[in-house]
Amino acid sequence: MEVKGTIFSINGPVVKVVGSDGFKMYDQVFVGSERLIGEVIGVGDKHTVVQVYENTTGLKPGEEVVSTQRAMSVILAPGIIGGIFDGIERPLKVVEKQSGAFIERGLTVDPVDTTKKWKVEILAKVGDSVSGSMIIAQTPETLQIMHKVMVPPDVSGVIEEIVPNGEYTITDSIAKVKTASGKTVDIKLMQVWPIRIPRPHNGRVNVRRPLMTGQRVIDTLFPLAKGGTAAIPGGFGTGKTMTQHQLAKWSDADIIIYIGCGERGNEMTQVLEEFTSLSDPKTGSSLMDRTALIANTSNMPVAAREASIYTGITLAEYYRDMGYHVAIMADSTSRWAEALREISGRLEEMPAEEGFPAYLSSRLAAFYERAGYVNTLCKKEGSITVIGAVSPQGGDFSEPVTQNTKRFVRSFLALDRLLAYSRHYPAINWLSSYSEYVEELTPWYEENINEKFMGHRTRLIAILQEEANLNEIVKLIGSDVLPDDQKLVLQTARVIREGFLQQNAYHPSDTYVPISKQFLMMDIILYLNEKAREILSRSIPISQIIKTGIFEEIISIKYKVDNENLGKFDEYRALIDKACSDVIANNEVIKR
Amino acid sequence: MNIEYLGLKSVSGSLIVIEGIKDASFEEIVEIKTDEGGSRMGKIIELGGDYAVVQVYEGTRGLSKTNTVTRLTGRPMELGVSKEILGRIFDGAGRPIDGLGKIFAEKYIDVNGKPMNPVSREYPRNYIQTGISSIDGLATLIRGQKLPIFTGNGLPHDELAVQIATQAKIEGANRDNFAIVFCAMGVSGDVADYFRKKFQENGVLERVVMFLNLSSDPVGERIITPRCALTAAEYLAFEHNMHILVILTDMTSYAEALREISSSQNEIPSRKGFPGYLYSDFASIYERAGMLNTGSGSITQIPILTMPNDDITHPIPDLTGYITEGQVVLERNLYQKGIYPPVSVLPSLSRLMKDGIGEGFTREDHPDVANQLFAAYSNVQEVRSLASVIGEDELADTDKKYLEFGRAFEREFISQGRDENRDIDQTIDLAWNLLKILPREELSRIDSKILDKYYPAENTP
Numbered sequence A: 001m002e003v004k005g006t007i008f009s010i011n012g013p014v015v016k017v018v019g020s021d022g023f024k025m026y027d028q029v030f031v032g033s034e035r036l037i038g039e040v041i042g043v044g045d046k047h048t049v050v051q052v053y054e055n056t057t058g059l060k061p062g063e064e065v066v067s068t069q070r071a072m073s074v075i076l077a078p079g080i081i082g083g084i085f086d087g088i089e090r091p092l093k094v095v096e097k098q099s100g101a102f103i104e105r106g107l108t109v110d111p112v113d114t115t116k117k118w119k120v121e122i123l124a125k126v127g128d129s130v131s132g133s134m135i136i137a138q139t140p141e142t143l144q145i146m147h148k149v150m151v152p153p154d155v156s157g158v159i160e161e162i163v164p165n166g167e168y169t170i171t172d173s174i175a176k177v178k179t180a181s182g183k184t185v186d187i188k189l190m191q192v193w194p195i196r197i198p199r200p201h202n203g204r205v206n207v208r209r210p211l212m213t214g215q216r217v218i219d220t221l222f223p224l225a226k227g228g229t230a231a232i233p234g235g236f237g238t239g240k241t242m243t244q245h246q247l248a249k250w251s252d253a254d255i256i257i258y259i260g261c262g263e264r265g266n267e268m269t270q271v272l273e274e275f276t277s278l279s280d281p282k283t284g285s286s287l288m289d290r291t292a293l294i295a296n297t298s299n300m301p302v303a304a305r306e307a308s309i310y311t312g313i314t315l316a317e318y319y320r321d322m323g324y325h326v327a328i329m330a331d332s333t334s335r336w337a338e339a340l341r342e343i344s345g346r347l348e349e350m351p352a353e354e355g356f357p358a359y360l361s362s363r364l365a366a367f368y369e370r371a372g373y374v375n376t377l378c379k380k381e382g383s384i385t386v387i388g389a390v391s392p393q394g395g396d397f398s399e400p401v402t403q404n405t406k407r408f409v410r411s412f413l414a415l416d417r418l419l420a421y422s423r424h425y426p427a428i429n430w431l432s433s434y435s436e437y438v439e440e441l442t443p444w445y446e447e448n449i450n451e452k453f454m455g456h457r458t459r460l461i462a463i464l465q466e467e468a469n470l471n472e473i474v475k476l477i478g479s480d481v482l483p484d485d486q487k488l489v490l491q492t493a494r495v496i497r498e499g500f501l502q503q504n505a506y507h508p509s510d511t512y513v514p515i516s517k518q519f520l521m522m523d524i525i526l527y528l529n530e531k532a533r534e535i536l537s538r539s540i541p542i543s544q545i546i547k548t549g550i551f552e553e554i555i556s557i558k559y560k561v562d563n564e565n566l567g568k569f570d571e572y573r574a575l576i577d578k579a580c581s582d583v584i585a586n587n588e589v590i591k592r
Numbered sequence B: 001m002n003i004e005y006l007g008l009k010s011v012s013g014s015l016i017v018i019e020g021i022k023d024a025s026f027e028e029i030v031e032i033k034t035d036e037g038g039s040r041m042g043k044i045i046e047l048g049g050d051y052a053v054v055q056v057y058e059g060t061r062g063l064s065k066t067n068t069v070t071r072l073t074g075r076p077m078e079l080g081v082s083k084e085i086l087g088r089i090f091d092g093a094g095r096p097i098d099g100l101g102k103i104f105a106e107k108y109i110d111v112n113g114k115p116m117n118p119v120s121r122e123y124p125r126n127y128i129q130t131g132i133s134s135i136d137g138l139a140t141l142i143r144g145q146k147l148p149i150f151t152g153n154g155l156p157h158d159e160l161a162v163q164i165a166t167q168a169k170i171e172g173a174n175r176d177n178f179a180i181v182f183c184a185m186g187v188s189g190d191v192a193d194y195f196r197k198k199f200q201e202n203g204v205l206e207r208v209v210m211f212l213n214l215s216s217d218p219v220g221e222r223i224i225t226p227r228c229a230l231t232a233a234e235y236l237a238f239e240h241n242m243h244i245l246v247i248l249t250d251m252t253s254y255a256e257a258l259r260e261i262s263s264s265q266n267e268i269p270s271r272k273g274f275p276g277y278l279y280s281d282f283a284s285i286y287e288r289a290g291m292l293n294t295g296s297g298s299i300t301q302i303p304i305l306t307m308p309n310d311d312i313t314h315p316i317p318d319l320t321g322y323i324t325e326g327q328v329v330l331e332r333n334l335y336q337k338g339i340y341p342p343v344s345v346l347p348s349l350s351r352l353m354k355d356g357i358g359e360g361f362t363r364e365d366h367p368d369v370a371n372q373l374f375a376a377y378s379n380v381q382e383v384r385s386l387a388s389v390i391g392e393d394e395l396a397d398t399d400k401k402y403l404e405f406g407r408a409f410e411r412e413f414i415s416q417g418r419d420e421n422r423d424i425d426q427t428i429d430l431a432w433n434l435l436k437i438l439p440r441e442e443l444s445r446i447d448s449k450i451l452d453k454y455y456p457a458e459n460t461p
């Protein structure tokens, strides 16, 4: 039976509807004569409240609102990877064809092409008993991603019919499953899933593998875990987007879902252009072959911004269920929170801190909770890593979104305005950032990279900490009066900062650095530190070592040693030895 | 459609409520006739069963509950455009005020615009030479960029904006396809006059479209002024393939107008009383900069905003910085030292610069030189604070060099004449002369090959 009502009032994206009790919470609706897409967000005794995902200009009271009688959902099917969608999964390339360079309202477009034929390989046979998320077929979605065709999570039974290998569209039925209750369900390449409900899995597994990013300050100091959560807070221009782009380009996830939530249009254009032309370091195919973009830019309707986060994570869960490691970047979760605030304000709800609704915290928790390393229903391992940018007003981390996010993430990469001003990039503050995954990941680093890895890491952090303490003194009296061993701390810390932590995203080889090289860089810095200390113990002044230029040499390793040419580190070791023995020899001459 | 309604339910702030209204649509424009026979405009901002809340652009002064007549226009706010708008002056709602008569409109466009599809954008890549060293060298303006000037009361932002607008050399732009759209929001008549006079002196007035909502003009109208201006800009850029430089001043007055209206609607404020949607509202203006892959036109925006108390963390500069592609920050200290333009180098940044400079655009050594200038000047700050503690004489020799570099950099590089137009070669050569004050080993941000070419080793003092 059709459920429909009429518009009673309009206030921005919030529309109140009268005339029917049939609307259900979170149902998708069509609003007005232009059939704008909306979602039921409140069912009261007088009105049903709908948030509209498109601009409501021109709507009139009395126009019709029709329920689709289905929760706000996304289509899950091959064709998502490589695409760019708005916050409610409308493909922007198709939108462009229909409405030109500027986005019109009331467009109805299929998220993925329903006419394209996919080359499907069937993996099950008649008589097989199947249950939710079991894989019955596969099709190469891109050069890189094999799309697994799964039985929908809520279906189980016996395969009655199945098609042979061949070419099928996403709406073709490729199998019929008879369920226990005797119903026959068509299985297609396509599924539909409500965005606000997490897709089921078979239980969480502890994280134990890092998400390698090729970014030294992250992989070495504040590692991310596959299935983990991370936040990147920072004032404007501190490098949130750059960092997210770097992670999207270089991290070793199988699939990237990149959500531009309330940010710049140009940035999405840039990702699209760059990712299409860049090739994946592992496979050589285009980066878009593993990426889906969701672009709800800051000038697009605010309600769709709220939905974009859920759209993104639902796509991620779908690929996780196939057994992939998915990383999802949300830039910026603050814009999502502001969308919540705006809608909440229009509903005249009681605000909590800074006008944000009291449920901000629980919504954030629920979102990050959808990350994780899991056993999938089809008995594989898959993961979702969530990395959210946070844009605190005034760069002040005490504001509600940063504070609440901090409770639910375990890696915290704090961007620092002063570092950005002095062009120390990535401007991740090494004193206020942390990763709670270090302990869980230690075995992995020690087995796969080097058993000294974590020891070195600790040493690096200690030196940087010591530098921070010394800087307090230097500020007051200058560095000249410090004893030489403390001057050495400052020198080594400088090498760590400039030669290791600073990483140039625009440099062809520095932009991505494999973890094996990260270890060697760390190793050689500490070696230099040790040798220099030896020299100091002979009462030779540090200025003599500085004069050899060896500190600069080591700093320049990041540009001079290619990622493929790690043998060169031995030469640098020899260089250090030589510089040191020269200094010693010189001194002996002077003494004599 | 043309039904008139007599009387209002209530009047408060800039809002009126009309009852018994039929067939109104959300955000349509309402014409309001006053007792004295005047006519005003307003927009429906909330619509209920049979009432409408209307925000009156020209304010509600003198409106009575009983005698006011309202009429629905059935249309959103529109601007009539044609190429005739070049050289013309409009009020804040897009009505001609230069006495040259009406515009014969080729079409009417909804001033709210529509979001540009990211897929249809062309990523901005080509630099604009402004002739100002601190900008060209360190925060290069790119065609299609939105790059605001963060300034303070009494600083020379207007002079700087004029200088940029008149010196700007945009690739592909010439006298026929370049124009300036100037949008004044809440600035004084003097400021508007200053711009007009300068444009005239520089002989570009016939290439300028002005939209003026002055400080004495209605606050409500201020909300539509930038939208009118950007509609004109979009029309010229995307329908006539022109290169448009849009100057928006002062975004702070704009935001304050928004705050005033928001509070009269009893909305829940976020920081400093500004509405929670200030970010989205700003974005609906700033995101209208850019280029399309279907044409050759461009919109480059230079919004000017005065930071209340010179505070960059105030919501207005803060939310602007979160949307624009960098910022040029002016600094009072420098200005007091007599430096024009007083561009504060460290917080100033052009985010699109990297793709528009270097070989093929400006010069191969530009990226490294810019980087090095930042690094060196940032070190100067540290040395200065140290010197203020221990005294300049106690500084190490290199540190003394840094102080010398810092002074020269401010006096010779940042500072320049109000009509001085330096091309990019002059700017970068000047930078090298200054960098040579420092020992060669200090220039660690510059590739050694480039260093060898521009600062050969034997030069080392």
Ligand SMILES: Nc1ncnc2c1ncn2[C@@H]1O[C@H](COP(=O)(O)OP(=O)(O)OP(=O)(O)O)[C@@H](O)[C@H]1O
Residues within 6 Å of the ligand: A234, A235, A236, A237, A238, A239, A240, A241, A242, A243, A263, A391, A425, A426, A427, A503, A504, A505, A506, B321, B322, B323, B350, B351, B352
């Ligand atoms: N890793 C990096 N390497 C080189 N440059 C960087 C790096 N990170 C940031 N930058 C510089 O800082 C600028 C701003 O960075 P980004 O756009 O990522 O900031 P943001 O934190 O996302 O700001 P907003 O909140 O306004 O979006 C970049 O355009 C670039 O010039």
Ligand SMILES: [Mg+2]
Residues within 6 Å of the ligand: A240, A241, A242, A263, A331
């Ligand atoms: Mg960003």
